Amino acid sequence: AQKVTQAQTEISVVEKEDVTLDCVYETRDTTYYLFWYKQPPSGELVFLIRRNSFDEQNEISGRYSWNFQKSTSSFNFTITASQVVDSAVYFCALSEASSGAGSYQLTFGKGTKLSVIP
Amino acid sequence: EAGVTQFPSHSVIEKGQTVTLRCDPISGHDNLYWYRRVMGKEIKFLLHFVKESKQDESGMPNNRFLAERTGGTYSTLKVQPAELEDSGVYFCASSQGRGPSYEQYFGPGTRLTVT
Numbered sequence: 001a002q003k004v005t006q007a008q009t010e011i012s013v014v015e016k017e018d019v020t021l022d023c024v025y026e027t028r029d030t031t032y033y034l035f036w037y038k039q040p041p042s043g044e045l046v047f048l049i050r051r052n053s054f055d056e057q058n059e060i061s062g063r064y065s066w067n068f069q070k071s072t073s074s075f076n077f078t079i080t081a082s083q084v085v086d087s088a089v090y091f092c093a094l095s096e097a098s099s100g101a102g103s104y105q106l107t108f109g110k111g112t113k114l115s116v117i118p
Numbered sequence: 119e120a121g122v123t124q125f126p127s128h129s130v131i132e133k134g135q136t137v138t139l140r141c142d143p144i145s146g147h148d149n150l151y152w153y154r155r156v157m158g159k160e161i162k163f164l165l166h167f168v169k170e171s172k173q174d175e176s177g178m179p180n181n182r183f184l185a186e187r188t189g190g191t192y193s194t195l196k197v198q199p200a201e202l203e204d205s206g207v208y209f210c211a212s213s214q215g216r217g218p219s220y221e222q223y224f225g226p227g228t229r230l231t232v233t
Contacts, residue, residue: 033218045224091161095218104218105163
């Protein structure tokens with residue numbers, strides 16, 4: 001069965017500091033997808049990134065970067081030069097591509113609440 | 119383009135009462151998902167519709183929960199009778215296609231409190 005662990009419940013950083021959010025996953029599938037979502041105070045989940053299991057290339061998007069390492073089953077998310085607007089709950093999620101029922105449901109971690117202090 | 123909308127945003131009901139949550143997906147999205155987050159726990163999958171058909175309802179906790187999607191447009195999730203453990207945030211998501219290569223767009227959620 002699939003599982004996603006976000007060990008950090010809450011993190012506080014001072015503005016302009018770098019911060020890394022950890023995500024460790026478990027799956028028996030060889031083909032799977034990993035996601036990060038951001039939940040701002042308004043409540044909706046905002047898609048940030050999707051990565052499939054065959055693509056271990058790290059990705060950078062502005063101040064955001066993601067480090068995918070299959071050897072350690074981790075998909076960590078780093079925010080460089082954090083800003084107050086980055087304050088939110090961040091969720092890591094997994095979807096197995098060989099879903100038997102075909103729903104390709106997302107399995108989420110518990111989320112990490114990030115507070116960026118001005 | 120309007121995003122996924124959910125109604126109501128908050129609902130407070132007493133144990134034993136009935137509540138109906140509504141989700142309007144993005145227009146043209148055939149796939150609709152319901153998820154739930156109980157306080158302090160993970161967001162968990164409840165069920166998945168493809169158009170008006172239930173593709174997967176393996177996450178529905180028990181028969182007090184009934185989901186419908188008549189006409190393949192909006193969906194409702196009814197809880198009858200509500201219990202204390204049903205409290206949480208109910209999220210709806212929609213996607214254009216089926217599979218993880220299609221992004222699931224989430225609504226703001228409905229916060230349900232059962233007292």
